[in-house]
Amino acid sequence: MDPVDLCAELIRFDTTNWGEGKSEGEREAAEYLAGLLTSAGYEPVILGPTPERASTVVRVPGLDRTLPALLIHAHLDVVPAEPAQWSLDPFAGEIRDGYVWGRGASDMKDMVAMTFSTLLRWAEDGVRPRRDVVVAFVADEEDKGEYGALWLAAEHPELFDGVEAAIGESGGVAQFLTAEDGSEVRLYPVAAAERGTLHMRLTATGTSGHGSRPNPDNAVTHLIGALHRVSEYAWPIVLTPTVRAYLQQTTAALGFPADLTTDAGVEAAVDRLGDAGTVARTTIRCSATPTVLDAGYKVNVIPGTASADLDVRCLPGTEEETLAVIDGLLGGRVTRTFLSHQPPVQAPVDSHWFDAMKAALLRHDPAAVVVPRCMGGGTDAKAFAPLGIDCYGFSPQGADPEGRTSDGVHGVDERVPVESLRSGQRILQDFLEQV
Ligand SMILES: [Zn+2]
Structure with missing residues (x-):
């Protein structure tokens, strides 16, 4: 399934999180994903503290089950949108002018779609990753995570058995800079701390x-x-x-x-x-x-x-x-x-995990400058790090050939370039198969 269509489809599930427990709920989106995963031969579980606040978790068995596992976490909820200020319906999931538009397009139904289409491709092609990959599509990141990542980590830590590292929000996206000599530098920061x-x-x-x-x-x-x-x-x-x-x-x-x-x-x-x-x-x-x-x-x-x-x-x-x-x-x-x-989060920068993310970005863009960065705010990494997991922010996306960039996160007219989604999915799949 094309990550572009999938991202648009996911936007059509209104998963608005108003905070303090008030939410449209992630249940329908979680069930939609779990249904497709089950049809593809996976064994997902849907879990949550209430029926409406649901997360979908699935473990993909690796070829070598003695290797430490990797967790991918991506949130299903979105911040509220004020439709009157938008130039289109924030929950219509429109694809036009080279973008997927809508609330969550770049935060972070894009990553959900990229991860998900990788899983479907693996099922179609009979591919298995080297190591176990645990995928968690979670509720409630845009508030405190009490109905999502924090709850899963507290109530179902067994889901993350053997997980040594995690990738999640924020990182691996090209940033265009100009060097002192006037040349273009494509910087790909990967979050290694918060x-x-x-x-x-x-x-x-x-x-x-x-x-x-x-x-x-x-x-x-x-x-x-x-x-x-x-x-x-x-x-x-x-x-x-x-x-x-x-x-x-x-x-x-x-x-x-x-x-x-x-x-x-x-x-x-x-x-x-x-x-x-x-x-x-x-x-x-x-x-x-x-x-x-x-x-x-x-x-x-x-x-x-x-x-x-x-x-x-x-x-x-x-x-x-x-x-x-x-x-x-x-x-x-x-x-x-x-x-x-x-508490703050910090993962090692000199690790084979970081090297593998860097290598995948370099295979996609040989001129990539991949650097570690610390985030000023926070993500669900804070919920998973206390389980002893090294958490990185890596939701890769390649540059759009015509210079489009993601925009409107937590604001109006949120969108993600179609080509960045497609290249991001390829980088992610490459990383997951090599790591
Ligand atoms: Zn987010």
Whole structure:
């Protein structure tokens, strides 16, 4: 089955995830995939904490079952779309002008389709991969994963027995850059790390009273003071192995020197990288961003409590230190509780897994510059890494010959180039057969 038709078909299943457990559900999409897999001779299972929130998992037995297995995970849910802002129906799955259009086209029903058509091709041609390949099409990535990857990892860890490495969202897609000498560089970053997600609720308590009689123990004031200190804090530069490798290899490919021994040198390198510096900029330090505020109910009443949500992201190896810094900044009048606590992820860059991804990209594009990168946010890798799995972001796509690129992720008119989907499927299949 052509990954292009399949991607369009998958878009027609509205799997909108509104967050906090509110969702259109992934069940129909999961059943559709499981049905086709069963017809092709596989033995998929559909699992989930509720009937609506379903994931499809299948293990493809490898030729050598003593080899460590590989997991491919891709999510079935999508973020909401506002149809009025789109130039077409976000759930129609239209194919035109060289693109597949619709919500999920590039996040990440494209990867679901590429993986799925590889499985169908294997079944048709009687091909088996060298090692066991476990495929998980999961629910709920666009929220916390509690109905998808996290639930599967907690309730059905046996599905992932023998899995040593995983590939998933974000990585292996060509980025076009211009080198110092004017030549074109095609950079293919592969995710090998993610900052941790430490979402927390801050609560200040004080003495409530009449607004006309100010008192020094005001919860709102305590909270504002803490948020101000957190916002003003200058997080130091920390170069993790992945980010260091990214900066070294990318600056070398673009042909300019980088001095990574000083903060100023790191900042200068990131600036000079231009577009390639965007992700690097968020991964050379930790961050803490206030996002939600909640206090008070009447202008003349001092409330007894005030709260705020803080989105903290910490680099691999810095979690304890980051929390200690936050606690110091909050001071004695503000407490914190976790809304979500997902430690950072880091997989080795010098591994045969990484080498195999690089080799597959180079077979497709001999001029490819394949570099490891750290993600600023997070994916379902955070759910699978605690099972002892080395998680990489690798959803490969080749360049569109006419220069089209994926666009509209989490925004309007989301689309993926038809040719990138087709070449991506070939790169993925090649990688899975060689690794
Ligand atoms: Zn996604």
